[in-house]
Amino acid sequence: MQRAGARQEELSRHPGPAGEPARGGEVVVARGLTKSFGDFVAVDHVDFLVRRGEVFGFLGPNGAGKTSTMRMVSCLSPVSGGELSVLGMDSGASGPAIRARLGLVPQEDTLDLELSVRDNLYLYGRYFDIPRREVRDRVERLLEFAHLVEKAEEEVDTLSGGMKRRLTIARALISEPELVILDEPTTGLDPQARHLLWDRLYRLKQEGVSLIITTHYMDEAEQLCDRLVVMDKGKIVASGSPRQLIEAHSTREVAELRFGVDENAAVASKLTELAERVEVLPDRVLLYTEDGDEAVQAAHCLGLRPEASLVRRSSLEDVFLRLTGRSLVE
Amino acid sequence: MSSRSALAAGFRPPLGSLSAALFGRGRARRLVERNVVAYKRRWWILATGFFEPFFYLLSIGLGLGHLVGRLELDGRLVDYAAYVAPGLLASSAMNGALFDSTFNVFFKLKIAKTYDAVLATPVGVGDVALGEVTWSLMRGAIYSFAFLCVMGAMGLVLTGFAVLCFVAALLVSFAFAGLGMGATCYMRGWQDFDYVSMASIPMFLFSAVFYPLSVYPGWLQVVVSITPLYQGVDMIRELDAGLLTPALLVHAGYLAALGILGLAVAARRLGKLLRP
Ligand SMILES: Nc1ncnc2c1ncn2[C@@H]1O[C@H](COP(=O)(O)OP(=O)(O)OP(=O)(O)O)[C@@H](O)[C@H]1O
Ligand SMILES: [Mg+2]
Numbered sequence: 001m002q003r004a005g006a007r008q009e010e011l012s013r014h015p016g017p018a019g020e021p022a023r024g025g026e027v028v029v030a031r032g033l034t035k036s037f038g039d040f041v042a043v044d045h046v047d048f049l050v051r052r053g054e055v056f057g058f059l060g061p062n063g064a065g066k067t068s069t070m071r072m073v074s075c076l077s078p079v080s081g082g083e084l085s086v087l088g089m090d091s092g093a094s095g096p097a098i099r100a101r102l103g104l105v106p107q108e109d110t111l112d113l114e115l116s117v118r119d120n121l122y123l124y125g126r127y128f129d130i131p132r133r134e135v136r137d138r139v140e141r142l143l144e145f146a147h148l149v150e151k152a153e154e155e156v157d158t159l160s161g162g163m164k165r166r167l168t169i170a171r172a173l174i175s176e177p178e179l180v181i182l183d184e185p186t187t188g189l190d191p192q193a194r195h196l197l198w199d200r201l202y203r204l205k206q207e208g209v210s211l212i213i214t215t216h217y218m219d220e221a222e223q224l225c226d227r228l229v230v231m232d233k234g235k236i237v238a239s240g241s242p243r244q245l246i247e248a249h250s251t252r253e254v255a256e257l258r259f260g261v262d263e264n265a266a267v268a269s270k271l272t273e274l275a276e277r278v279e280v281l282p283d284r285v286l287l288y289t290e291d292g293d294e295a296v297q298a299a300h301c302l303g304l305r306p307e308a309s310l311v312r313r314s315s316l317e318d319v320f321l322r323l324t325g326r327s328l329v330e
Numbered sequence: 331m332s333s334r335s336a337l338a339a340g341f342r343p344p345l346g347s348l349s350a351a352l353f354g355r356g357r358a359r360r361l362v363e364r365n366v367v368a369y370k371r372r373w374w375i376l377a378t379g380f381f382e383p384f385f386y387l388l389s390i391g392l393g394l395g396h397l398v399g400r401l402e403l404d405g406r407l408v409d410y411a412a413y414v415a416p417g418l419l420a421s422s423a424m425n426g427a428l429f430d431s432t433f434n435v436f437f438k439l440k441i442a443k444t445y446d447a448v449l450a451t452p453v454g455v456g457d458v459a460l461g462e463v464t465w466s467l468m469r470g471a472i473y474s475f476a477f478l479c480v481m482g483a484m485g486l487v488l489t490g491f492a493v494l495c496f497v498a499a500l501l502v503s504f505a506f507a508g509l510g511m512g513a514t515c516y517m518r519g520w521q522d523f524d525y526v527s528m529a530s531i532p533m534f535l536f537s538a539v540f541y542p543l544s545v546y547p548g549w550l551q552v553v554v555s556i557t558p559l560y561q562g563v564d565m566i567r568e569l570d571a572g573l574l575t576p577a578l579l580v581h582a583g584y585l586a587a588l589g590i591l592g593l594a595v596a597a598r599r600l601g602k603l604l605r606p
Contacts, residue, residue, distance in 0.1 A: 100452040106450065
């Protein structure tokens with residue numbers, strides 16, 4: 001209950017501008033976009049639009065094709081089929097010109113192990129042909145942003161995992177890109193760093209920067225993304241704003257009842273009437289319904305006595321698990 | 331530095347995008363800049379490469395030279411040390427170029443994944459190839475220059491053509507930088523570097539650095555004369571003796587062609603490896 005409450009509060013603090021009209025067209029247009037590695041199709045004819053100034057999310061289980069898609073959009077890997085235009089240019093013909101206006105946080109940190117923290121930022125800026133003096137200014141600002149001022153002269157190898165992640169994120173911003181692509185940016189970050197990054201991403205968005213983000217944290221997606229798509233096995237299986245997705249694929253509320261490990265399954269058959277959908281997990285039963293408290297009441301009226309019960313709003317996680325299944329399929 | 335800009339200027343895209351793919355889009359110098367910064371912290375590594383040819387010059391040129399005495403080179407008698415020195419200059423240029431274009435490129439390509447990050451910027455695979463080859467060439471140039479200074483100090487420079495000898499050494503470095511990088515892009519693991527030693531050590535011993543080609547039987551002369559090191563040794567030795575013959579152009583063309591070939595192979599292969 002508490003966690004759900006906190007999430008609600010976060011949401012209202014940063015109202016998601018779902019359905020806000022687009023300003024100045026699309027930054028990414030993908031039509032029938034496909035990526036294959038030999039016979040294996042990693043991204044299978046996906047269509048999506050990213051509008052200027054929005055935060056666009058990609059969700060999906062491991063191996064869904066998110067990174068493959070990000071790499072195509074950042075012109076790091078050629079498309080195998082379909083059309084892809086980024087910042088108004090064809091990705092195949094204008095790779096360098098597109099990359100010049102784009103910042104990338106790859107899933108795996110690719111920091112330069114032979115350079116210090118400061119030089120990592122400095123040279124990355126130089127790869128974009130930014131004049132020396134200008135890069136130096138930006139490096140100092142980004143060191144502060146990433147809270148790495150004290151580590152500036154250290155070798156990258158000596159940083160902790162989260163510090164490396166922060167450095168990678170800072171590095172992506174050195175060219176002041178119009179479009180930033182973040183592939184699981186907050187994996188490995190502590191909560192403080194995560195919130196700091198969220199704030200920073202909001203600020204970027206306010207400055208008109210478009211953001212594409214992949215994440216496995218549903219709360220992150222719910223908070224950050226104006227619109228998102230859920231990918232599974234190379235295909236897009238749902239798209240919309242977080243709210244639209246919840247409306248379309250889940251109920252308003254979820255009641256979670258615990259009857260003890262052995263009884264959950266036995267009790268479930270009696271509960272089917274009480275909710276639109278009932279899901280039995282090893283440790284609890286989930287009732288998807290418009291009014292959770294009412295469902296819990298009704299269960300009590302049937303003479304059922306759960307050990308514990310909890311009512312919460314439906315979240316993106318419910319949508320995600322519904323769409324992509326609960327079991328690990330590789 | 332001038333060698334670098336001369337080289338870069340030589341490769342301005344004459345054929346549009348094809349040449350841009352193979353030789354970069356003018357951002358090769360960013361790779362050089364990166365290497366300069368990276369080596370600032372470990373400049374002493376650069377110093378070590380100088381001593382090997384220098385010690386050869388002392389032990390074989392001077393030491394062994396005592397036994398050998400003077401010998402005839404293009405109609406005049408010279409000390410053995412003066413005979414060996416141009417050959418060692420060429421091998422200096424070779425070794426200097428191979429350090430970075432082989433081990434270090436492999437480290438950056440496969441271990442540290444340095445280029446993965448570089449290629450997320452406007453820098454392209456052609457830039458990476460040309461940049462690394464240029465840097466390797468520069469390292470070869472540093473050793474060549476230092477060695478040439480030693481030769482001068484020891485009175486082993488035979489004529490006033492030292493500047494031309496240096497230019498020739500640059501060509502040797504370029505050829506080996508290109509070849510080294512091209513080969514490295516195909517290497518699967520550290521064990522493959524045995525091939526580099528298997529090629530470079532016999533080349534050093536048998537490419538007429540220490541004695542003239544004429545000691546070999548005819549067929550072996552042909553084999554040896556194909557090696558890029560022999561091409562360099564012969565070119566530098568002739569220049570050092572003050573001989574300007576048309577054969578110099580053949581040597582120069584051959585070395586330049588090898589360097590360009592290696593560069594093109596490297597750029598293509600990098601594209602395959604790094605942009606799957
Ligand atoms: N270079 C490659 N060669 C062959 N197969 C690849 C390559 N890159 C990715 N794949 C395959 O493509 C599929 C999609 O991979 P991708 O990295 O895009 O998934 P993802 O959605 O980012 O997963 P994760 O959440 O684990 O990061 C996987 O099955 C993967 O094995
Ligand atoms: Mg991924």
